[in-house]
Amino acid sequence: xxxxxxxxxxxxxxxxxxxxxxxxxxxxxxxxxxxxxxxxxxxxxxxxxxxxxxxxxxxxxxxxxxxxxxxxxxxxxxxxxxxxxxxxxxxxxxxxxxxxxxxxxxxxxxxxxxxxxxxxxxxxxxxxxxxxxxxxxxxxxxxxxxxxxxxxxxxxxxxxxxxxxxxxxxxxxxxxxxxxxxxxxxxxxxxxxxxxxxxxxxxxxxxxxxxxxxxxxxxxxxxxxxxxxxxxxxxxxxxxxxxxxxxxxxxxxxxxxxxxxxxxxxxxxxxxxxxxxxxxxxxxxxxxxxxxxxxxxxxxxxxxxxxxxxxxxxxxxxxxxxxxxxxxxxxxxxxxxxxxxxxxxxxxxxxxxxxxxxxxxxxxxxxxxxxxxxxxxxxxxxxxxxxxxxxxxxxxxxxxxxxxxxxxxxxxxxxxxxxxxxxxxxxxxxxxxxxxxxxxxxxxxxxxxxxxxxxxxxxxxxxxxxxxxxxxxxxxxxxxxxxxxxxxxxxxxxxxxxxxxxxxxxxxxxxxxxxxxxxxxxxxxxxxxxxxxxxxxxxxxxxxxxxxxxxxxxxxxxxxxxxxxxxxxxxxxxxxxxxxxxxxxxxxxxxxxxxxxxxxxxxxxxxxxxxxxxxxxxxxxxxxxx
Amino acid sequence: xxxxxxxxxxxxxxxxxxxxxxxxxxxxxxxxxxxxxxxxxxxxxxxxxxxxxxxxxxxxxxxxxxxxxxxxxxxxxxxxxxxxxxxxxxxxxxxxxxxxxxxxxxxxxxxxxxxxxxxxxxxxxxxxx
Numbered sequence: 165x166x167x168x169x170x171x172x173x174x175x176x177x178x179x180x181x182x183x184x185x186x187x188x189x190x191x192x193x194x195x196x197x198x199x200x201x202x203x204x205x206x207x208x209x210x211x212x213x214x215x216x217x218x219x220x221x222x223x224x225x226x227x228x229x230x231x232x233x234x235x236x237x238x239x240x241x242x243x244x245x246x247x248x249x250x251x252x253x254x255x256x257x258x259x260x261x262x263x264x265x266x267x268x269x270x271x272x273x274x275x276x277x278x279x280x281x282x283x284x285x286x287x288x289x290x291x292x293x294x295x296x297x298x299x300x301x302x303x304x305x306x307x308x309x310x311x312x313x314x315x316x317x318x319x320x321x322x323x324x325x326x327x328x329x330x331x332x333x334x335x336x337x338x339x340x341x342x343x344x345x346x347x348x349x350x351x352x353x354x355x356x357x358x359x360x361x362x363x364x365x366x367x368x369x370x371x372x373x374x375x376x377x378x379x380x381x382x383x384x385x386x387x388x389x390x391x392x393x394x395x396x397x398x399x400x401x402x403x404x405x406x407x408x409x410x411x412x413x414x415x416x417x418x419x420x421x422x423x424x425x426x427x428x429x430x431x432x433x434x435x436x437x438x439x440x441x442x443x444x445x446x447x448x449x450x451x452x453x454x455x456x457x458x459x460x461x462x463x464x465x466x467x468x469x470x471x472x473x474x475x476x477x478x479x480x481x482x483x484x485x486x487x488x489x490x491x492x493x494x495x496x497x498x499x500x501x502x503x504x505x506x507x508x509x510x511x512x513x514x515x516x517x518x519x520x521x522x523x524x525x526x527x528x529x530x531x532x533x534x535x536x537x538x539x540x541x542x543x544x545x546x547x548x549x550x551x552x553x554x555x556x557x558x559x560x561x562x563x564x565x566x567x568x569x570x571x572x573x574x575x576x577x578x579x580x581x582x583x584x585x586x587x588x589x590x591x592x593x594x595x596x597x598x599x600x601x602x603x604x605x606x607x608x609x610x611x612x613x614x615x616x617x618x619x620x621x622x623x624x625x626x627x628x629x630x631x632x633x634x635x636x637x638x639x640x641x642x643x644x645x646x647x648x649x650x651x652x653x654x655x656x657x658x659x660x661x662x663x664x665x666x667x668x669x670x671x672x673x674x675x676x677x678x679x680x681x682x683x684x685x686x687x688x689x690x691x692x693x694x695x696x697x698x699x700x701x702x703x704x705x706x707x708x709x710x711x712x713x714x715x716x717x718x719x720x721x722x723x724x725x726x727x728x729x730x731x732x733x734x735x736x737x738x739x740x741x742x743x744x745x746x747x748x749x750x751x752x753x754x755x756x757x758x759x760x761x762x763x764x765x766x767x768x769x770x771x772x773x774x775x776x777x778x779x780x781x782x783x784x785x786x787x788x789x790x
Numbered sequence: 791x792x793x794x795x796x797x798x799x800x801x802x803x804x805x806x807x808x809x810x811x812x813x814x815x816x817x818x819x820x821x822x823x824x825x826x827x828x829x830x831x832x833x834x835x836x837x838x839x840x841x842x843x844x845x846x847x848x849x850x851x852x853x854x855x856x857x858x859x860x861x862x863x864x865x866x867x868x869x870x871x872x873x874x875x876x877x878x879x880x881x882x883x884x885x886x887x888x889x890x891x892x893x894x895x896x897x898x899x900x901x902x903x904x905x906x907x908x909x910x911x912x913x914x915x916x917x918x919x
Contacts (some may be wrong), residue, residue, distance in 0.1 A: 234862040276890045281881075298885055305879030307889060308873070309910045315843070317826050317836035331873070338866050386870070401855070412874055415881070 175229050178222055179239070183216055185219035186242055193246075193253040199664025200749075204250045206652050217647040219243065224639035227355050228596070236342060236355050245333030247362055247646075248371040250654055252325040257662040257695045260688075263373040264662070265709060267324045268694025270306040274313060274320045277701050282306060296473035301376025301417040311375075321695060327550055328378040334373035336361055339385040344586035346392040348541045349593065362646050364518050364581030365511075366574065368653035377575060380420030383413035385582050387424045388551075391431040395438070396540045406431070419571055420465070426462040427551050430455065434547050460554045464561050467569055478568040485564055492563070501563050502574050514652040515577070522584030525591035526552065552583045596638060603630045613742030659688075660749055665778025666692035669745060672772050673784065674704060679740035681705070682733050684717045689745045705737040722746065722755065725763035730787040743771060744785040798861075804816040804846055805853040805909060812846050819843045820898045827891055843898070847905040848872045854908035857916075875901050 167263055193210040201207045223243055227236055251259040252372045258264065269282040281303040289297075297303075305327075313323040337358035344354040362368055370378045387409035393402045410428050414421025433455030440448040467479035486494060496504035503512045526549045532544045562573035619627070673683065682705035683693055690699070693706035700708060707714020713736065720729045721744050730742035744763075748756040763785055770776070771786035804812045819839045826835045829887060852868025859867060880897045887893060 237862065273884060273889055279888050280886070281884045303884065304877050307884045308877040310884075310889045311880045311894060311897060312840075314827055314889075314891065315823055315836060315840045315898075316833060317823075317831050318833055335870055335917070338863070342863065385876075408874075411879075415878075460885050658791045738833055 171229075174790070175226070175231055178226055178229075179231075179235075182219055182222040182226060182239060183242075185215050185222065186246060189215045189219055189246055190249075192252075193250065194512060196254050197256070199256055201255070201669070202660055203656055203658045204254050205651070205656055206353050208250075208253060213647055213650075214219060216247070216650070217643050219246075220646045221639050221643035222298070223359065224642050225635065227359065228352060228635075228639070233351050233355060237338060239357065240337045240355070240359050243359070244337050244362060244371075247650060248329040248333050250650075251372050252329055252374075255661045256664055257321070257665060257692065258325045259373050260659060261373060262375045263324075263697075264691045264694050266302055266305060266375055268691075268699035268706075269302055270309050270324060270639065271320060271694065271696075271698030271699060273306040275698065275701070277698060277703065284790055290322050292473050294474070299415065299418075301380060301415065304412075304415045305374070305376045305379055308379075308456040324374050326374075328370075328374040329372055331382060332378060335382050336367075336371065336385060339382070339389055340582070343385070343389045343392060343582075343590055346389065346544055347586060347590070349590060353593040354586075354590050356593055357586045359449050359646070360518075360588050360592075360642075361581065361585045363514075363588070363649045364577070364584065365515050365653035366577035367581040367647050368649065370575070370578050372654070377417040377419060377571075380413050380417035381582070383409050383416055384420040384424050387413055388427060388582065391427055392544050392547065394431055395434055395543050410739070412570045418470075419463075422463050422466045423555075426459040426554065427463065429462070430459045430550060430554070431547065433459070434543060434550075438543055456550055458552065460557055463558045464566060466628060467562075467566065468695045469603045470570070472670070474570075477570055479566055479570065480568055481565055482567050483565070484567060497563055501559060502572075508646075511652045514649050518588055519577075519580050519584045521586035521591055522580075523552070525594075529587070529590065532620060548583055548586075554581060555580045555583070564574055592638070597632060599630055599634050603627060603634070662688065662692050662695065663747075663749070663778065663781075665743075666747060667695065669772065669777045669782055669784050670696045672777070673743055676706075677741055677773075680738065681735040681741040681743060682707075682739045683743045683745060684714070684721050684730065684733055685745040686718050686747070686750055687715075688747065690714070690752050702738075703751075705739055722751065722759055724766075725768055725785065726766040727768065727787045731789065732787050741786060741788050744768070744787075745782065746785075747782045749781060801849055801861075803883070804849045805913065807850075807906065807909060807913070810906070812850070813902065816843060816846045816902045816906070819846075820895060820902065823898065824891070824895045827894075843902075844869065844872060847902060850905040850909035851875070854905070854912040857912065872901070872905065875904060879904075 189212060192212040192215060194713055196204075196207050196209045196212065198207045220243065222451060224241055226239060235642060244348065246640065258267075272278045273281065281298065282300070283297045296336065309324050309327055312327070313320045316323065340361045341354045341358040344357040345351070367381075370381055387406055390402055390406035390409060393399075393598075394406050406428060410421070410424035413424040433452055436455075437448045437452045440451070464481070467477070468481070470477040485497070489497070493504065500512060500516070503515060507515075526545065529545050530549060533539055536542065559573060559576040559580075562569060562576070666689060670683075670689075673681065674697055680703050685693070687709055690709055691708050693699070693704075697704040699706055707717070717729055725744060725746075730744060734740065734742045746756060746759050751759070760783060763783075768785040768787065771784040776783045802806050807813055819842050822835065823839045823843070826832055826839065848865065848868035848871075850868070851871045852864040855871060856864040856867040876897065879900050880894075883889060883897050889897070
């Protein structure tokens with residue numbers, strides 16, 4: 165058997181083992197599925213981390229072989245889908261977060277309960293607000309989820325839960341691969357970067373929840389790829405794609421849209437700089453710096469001007485934090501942002517190590533390129549470096565100099581992760597290449613076990629340890645890095661996720677009520693309602709998450725569970741039946757028992773199972789209008 | 791190797807779209823999806839129709855817009871573009887009216903028409919070159 169055959173056989177065995185461990189990891193996720201837990205870590209099968217680590221280790225060893233690029237990418241895609249599916253597989257209603265709110269609104273489109281999309285046209289609505297609402301990412305995602313659910317003939321819940329994990333898993337590694345390839349590096353280094361996107365915990369988290377912002381991140385990454393291509397080509401198609409992906413990024417979410425357009429202007433500035441730098445170098449440089457500052461200011465300013473479209477927006481520039489917070493905290497916020505609040509050292513390290521390594525790698529690349537000013541890659545690396553700095557500065561501006569922002573500024577970590585991934589891959593690949601060169605320089609061209617006998621002991625030790633480092637140690641370290649990053653990506657503290665009995669109660673009401681009804685419940689009940697019937701559905705009305713009326717009704721019902729509040733809610737929502745849901749783990753045993761006894765005193769009728777749902781943890785009371 | 795050649799052949803026959811055969815298959819799939827959604831509501835039929843619909847239209851778009859890329863990247867771009875097109879047309883129809891079953895079928899038809907015409911336009915362009 166030739167050496168090539170042996171290598172090929174070993175590769176096939178590694179691939180089979182990889183597939184086996186990935187399938188096992190999926191199985192362990194399914195086995196961990198639960199209807200009552202706070203976090204994924206509480207219920208995750210103890211063997212999951214080990215199987216994921218082994219699968220990742222095997223994947224890294226496959227990446228460094230001469231296997232076809234397509235096969236490697238397909239393996240990485242399956243791995244990426246796996247690590248982004250924890251919420252969707254383990255929790256029956258996904259993560260208790262914005263994604264359930266988005267589902268609540270998408271459900272209305274799916275059930276044809278609204279016209280013209282979410283918050284469609286109303287005569288009292290100002291045109292600017294309608295335009296703003298129309299372009300909100302929720303509408304694009306609602307349309308996409310509805311179309312896919314109808315194509316599959318499947319309930320919207322499943323399509324919604326897996327929409328982003330699958331799209332992210334499939335397209336983000338490819339985007340990272342293509343972006344790294346534009347930097348003129350080898351295919352293996354590009355492949356490495358497509359797997360290394362998973363070491364950025366914020367990126368992993370956003371890839372695991374189905375919200376418009378996550379969709380926007382996908383389109384942003386592709387717009388970034390076409391921007392890099394545009395820098396060294398005059399192909400009109402590339403320009404169109406760059407604009408189209410930026411527009412889609414904007415349609416998905418304004419944050420990713422504004423960021424895409426900021427970088428698009430930066431691309432144009434770099435392109436102009438390339439054209440002008442020879443005749444007037446200083447002017448071109450000044451223009452480039454000014455353009456970069458303008459691009460940098462677009463994101464903070466967009467939040468300020470958002471109030472023209474959205475009356476609820478109240479973002480302002482302020483120095484309040486400098487007056488209110490101690491210097492130590494200001495410094496902490498400047499360097500680490502939100503991480504200074506309650507994150508342990510391991511999590512902080514896992515979040516910052518990637519961007520830090522990328523920054524060092526960028527500086528090293530720029531240092532190397534200074535001797536080669538005509539290199540085509542130079543402009544792309546300068547562009548990415550500037551984009552990375554813009555994101556770092558924007559994050560500090562939003563964090564320290566602004567308040568009342570409609571979003572959490574930590575989302576900017578995802579952008580920096582995308583830009584950092586190729587440079588982390590370049591750094592690791594450079595280390596690997598140096599090690600390989602070192603081994604080659606200090607050993608015969610082919611080493612056999614028999615040949616080792618002729619070498620001195622110290623040479624044997626050096627060669628064997630370097631080979632182990634390249635083939636075992638580095639894949640182990642990288643596999644460990646991705647596995648550990650997962651622990652920083654998925655939260656360790658969270659409220660009780662939507663439980664199986666909350667879902668069962670909501671489904672039971674929906675399946676057994678034939679008139680219009682409304683449900684009075686706490687915010688957790690509203691989240692469960694959003695999963696099954698949507699929010700503010702005129703036929704099955706759940707009050708909004710931030711509805712004061714809904715909140716007050718629940719408080720009043722908890723204090724005085726009587727028909728009068730239910731009658732009031734029926735009149736308010738124009739419904740025939742009202743339900744009141746109270747859940748023990750949400751309100752506490754004492755209050756729960758008190759509500760039950762008062763409800764019985766007031767002759768409220770228990771609905772559904774007389775002994776309650778979830779072995780008595782949840783009770784539903786009903787009242788029908790005469 | 792044989793599998794790869796067969797896949798390439800399949801891709802060629804879809805992009806050739808002789809006598810609009812691939813487009814007609816795509817339209818038949820839309821009809822199947824519509825009937826499945828209105829009467830049978832089978833997930834198995836849905837997934838088969840979905841895969842075939844995506845394969846045909848993604849290959850159309852890949853051929854039309856990303857012909858110069860390598861096969862894998864081209865297909866990935868085709869799929870992404872199809873998702874974007876479905877999302878965009880769906881969004882537009884939803885904003886104008888809503889996305890009930892007939893409107894949803896209309897979205898699929900519009901998407902197929904755009905994909906098929908783009909493919910044909912690019913094919914004619916490359917044939918005349």
